[in-house]
Amino acid sequence: MDQPKKLSVCMLAYNTSAFITRAIESVLMQETNFEIELLISDNNSTDGTKDIIKQYQEKYPAVVKAVFNSTNIGMSANFVNTFKRCSGEYIAVLDSDDFWCDPLKLQKQVDFLDANRQYGVCYTDCYIVNDNGDKINWDEMDYYRSQFVSGDIFFNLLREAAFIPNLTTCFRKELIKDALEKEDLWYFEDWWMWLYISSSSKFYYYNAVTSCYRRHDNNISETRVAGKELWLNYKKKSYAIYSNVILHFNKVNKRKLTNYENQLIFRRILMLLYRKQKDFTIKLRIFLLVFKYFPGHKFFMSLLYQKIRRKSMKFFFIPSYSIDYLIDYLLAGDIQLLAL
Structure with a gap:
């Protein structure tokens, strides 16, 4: 039986064969003095994503743990199921079309959280990139950056005046244990999760760029209805x-x-x-x-x-x-x- 790791990385995948290799490599390049696991949950992809995941699972069996859903169970259910499988004290989230650009991202965040028990979440800034991974300007990002704050941010979130980029976060698993039992509330996964965590724990904004969010027509994390x-x-x-x-x-x-x-x-x-x-x-x-x-x-x-x-x-x-x-x-x- 595998021993629990210090940190679990959750990655959701669905038809991201063009991007998932870079996402996985950005996790494997992390330099840490603790063990991590990468949990990938594929939501019945049809474009070759599964084959890429299987290759990494075979090459890195001690790190990469994959689940292949036989049907598309929806993003919310996939999110919750993956969280429940995490063995780590900490969780980091990375969608399969995004990637990390700082090899010390996880080490910096875990060091901070280990030393500051009053904080439950550590998050950072991120770049916006295109399909090729090149940085692009996105006007809305300046507005969202103005909402990056540290401390008790529950009321900032309640009045929608705070913004937490999921792909940059690292947080304590214990803070969402009870929330995972309310599966029907994970419709907007991050919204519910950050509200819930912030009601009992502080957030810390680490002022550095560690991640790259890819904007394209089929983002994993964007709502595709209007x-x-x-x-x-x-x-x-x-x-x-x-x-x-x-x-x-x-x-x-x-x-x-x-x-x-x-x-x-x-x-x-x-x-x-x-x-x-x-x-x-x-x-x-x-x-x-x-x-x-x-x-x-x-x-x-x-x-x-x-x-x-x-x-x-x-x-x-x-x-x-x-x-x-x-x-x-x-x-x-x-x-x-x-x-x-």
């Missing part, structure tokens, strides 16, 4: 995600919140109470939090007044299929779904 379909999928899962995150935060948080933090929690509670939800027990548990996080009558009345005024300004930009989008905008602000 418009109404995207919104309907988001709507189905967002209630469960936000309600579980709020309830989990309420359970684990021990510090006194600022007025601003109370207000953010209260906004999310209002959004959850407005949504139609058949699970009365969850709805009741959320409702009881109104009294704990109520930010005061002055703020509440000001919130109603401001949002009603803004309603007419934004109405013509809301798709006709989604009046719920308007309510969510009024209560919680714009929703960002793009992630690396």
